[in-house]
Amino acid sequence: MAKIVAGIGCSHVPAIGAALDLGKNGEPYWVRVFSGFEESQKWIAKEKPDVCIVVFNDHATAFSVEMIPTFAIGCAAEFAPADEGWGPRPVPVVPGHPELANHIAQSCILDEFDLTICNKMEVDHGLTVPMNLLFGKVDKWPCPIIPLAVNVVQFPPPTGNRCFNLGKAIRKAVESYPEDLKVMIFGTGGMSHQISGPRAGLINSHFDKNFLDGLTGDPVALTKMRHVEYMREAGAEGVEMVMWLVMRGALNESVKEVRRFYTVPASNTAVGHIILDNRV
Amino acid sequence: MTKATKEYDNIPGTFVFDAERSRQGYHINMFCMSLLKAENRAEFKANEAKYLDKFPMTAEQRDSVLKRQWNRMLELGGNIYFTAKLGATDGLSFQQVAAMMTGKTQEEYAKMMLDGGRNPDGNRYKSEWENKK
Ligand SMILES: [Fe+2]
Numbered sequence: 001m002a003k004i005v006a007g008i009g010c011s012h013v014p015a016i017g018a019a020l021d022l023g024k025n026g027e028p029y030w031v032r033v034f035s036g037f038e039e040s041q042k043w044i045a046k047e048k049p050d051v052c053i054v055v056f057n058d059h060a061t062a063f064s065v066e067m068i069p070t071f072a073i074g075c076a077a078e079f080a081p082a083d084e085g086w087g088p089r090p091v092p093v094v095p096g097h098p099e100l101a102n103h104i105a106q107s108c109i110l111d112e113f114d115l116t117i118c119n120k121m122e123v124d125h126g127l128t129v130p131m132n133l134l135f136g137k138v139d140k141w142p143c144p145i146i147p148l149a150v151n152v153v154q155f156p157p158p159t160g161n162r163c164f165n166l167g168k169a170i171r172k173a174v175e176s177y178p179e180d181l182k183v184m185i186f187g188t189g190g191m192s193h194q195i196s197g198p199r200a201g202l203i204n205s206h207f208d209k210n211f212l213d214g215l216t217g218d219p220v221a222l223t224k225m226r227h228v229e230y231m232r233e234a235g236a237e238g239v240e241m242v243m244w245l246v247m248r249g250a251l252n253e254s255v256k257e258v259r260r261f262y263t264v265p266a267s268n269t270a271v272g273h274i275i276l277d278n279r280v
Numbered sequence: 281m282t283k284a285t286k287e288y289d290n291i292p293g294t295f296v297f298d299a300e301r302s303r304q305g306y307h308i309n310m311f312c313m314s315l316l317k318a319e320n321r322a323e324f325k326a327n328e329a330k331y332l333d334k335f336p337m338t339a340e341q342r343d344s345v346l347k348r349q350w351n352r353m354l355e356l357g358g359n360i361y362f363t364a365k366l367g368a369t370d371g372l373s374f375q376q377v378a379a380m381m382t383g384k385t386q387e388e389y390a391k392m393m394l395d396g397g398r399n400p401d402g403n404r405y406k407s408e409w410e411n412k413k
Contacts, residue, residue, distance in 0.1 A: 015374065060361040064313040065306055083316055085368035153361055155288075155298040192397075196360035197351060199293030200378045201389060203397025228288050232404050236294050237360075265393040268378050 002181035015267035036261035061124035069116035074147035082122035097144035107173030167249020187247030193269035194235030305357020312362035
């Protein structure tokens with residue numbers, strides 16, 4: 001039986017990818033960011049997941065305003081890194097896991113979560129930056145990835161509660177997969193940031209800390225937070241944090257926080273990271 | 281039909297990209313999306329006005345693009361993830377575009393971020409901005 005052994009929360013700031021790609025990761029500004037992931041990289045290298053489900057959002061890359069799926073699961077054998085306007089990031093093609101992805105899609109749909117199925121999808125920094133932060137700069141990704149894209153571009157995104165319940169449905173799907181697989185799930189995006197309009201640059205460290213505390217200790221309380229509160233308190237784009245609740249919903253009520261990191265800023269954004277062990 | 285008020289309308293300095301803005305800004309956003317292709321970027325740079333003829337925007341929207349009025353584009357239905365592609369085409373970093381939207385120089389903006397970003401206090405409600413004036 002497949003099992004979700006851990007959940008990982010991680011920001012996906014594009015500038016982090018650019019810093020890595022341009023070899024700026026040794027500069028003090030970026031050392032402050034990357035050093036926060038050193039222990040996590042060691043941890044995941046030792047844990048060796050068989051598959052990672054990465055909950056992320058597309059930033060007008062694979063999806064424009066022509067089609068805006070609320071939840072879309074990548075079922076392809078591989079996902080090419082997208083050209084986001086500067087040429088594709090020089091990262092390896094992302095291998096998929098079509099069998100497990102299709103199983104999750106079927107199971108979730110029968111569980112009344114009507115996922116959009118993507119058999120071809122390019123992936124942007126929303127997915128590849130967290131993978132770099134956890135796996136480093138690699139020639140080949142260490143395990144297959146199942147991308148799960150959430151609309152947070154056009155308002156409204158799904159509610160935090162809906163995201164949390166989707167996490168539960170994903171867990172049920174994973175646990176009904178016959179092969180013994182060690183699965184991890186990533187929630188990405190956030191933390192507080194606003195990158196649009198005259199209020200751009202908003203950061204709310206207090207909000208972020210409470211969110212991380214709540215994620216570990218009382219996620220159900222977080223599921224009640226409304227979009228307007230995320231936007232007002234954590235910036236218009238801070239609403240991305242609902243994606244972390246998909247990850248949290250896939251875990252036990254009680255989890256062990258094995259790692260946390262927080263720093264401000266990376267470009268315009270607060271960077272947050274958490275690892276929750278689900279084997280307690 | 282009168283326009284419904286939305287509870288996020290009272291957040292200052294913020295244009296929430298909802299269905300109404302998405303519909304209004306469809307062609308601005310599709311124009312920006314076209315800039316993901318290198319050949320389109322080259323064609324746009326060669327003759328901006330001519331390239332924009334392919335996209336049936338309003339005169340105001342078109343003007344905001346040509347003049348690089350970053351906030352105005354958002355107000356008229358552009359979305360930041362899309363307009364960022366125009367910034368990239370201009371060779372601007374995202375932080376440069378963000379600075380322009382806030383009316384700060386890039387140095388001022390970068391310093392604000394290094395100092396911990398814009399504090400939410402005083403920046404939650406439009407009334408707080410109006411009182412400052
Ligand atoms: Fe994002």
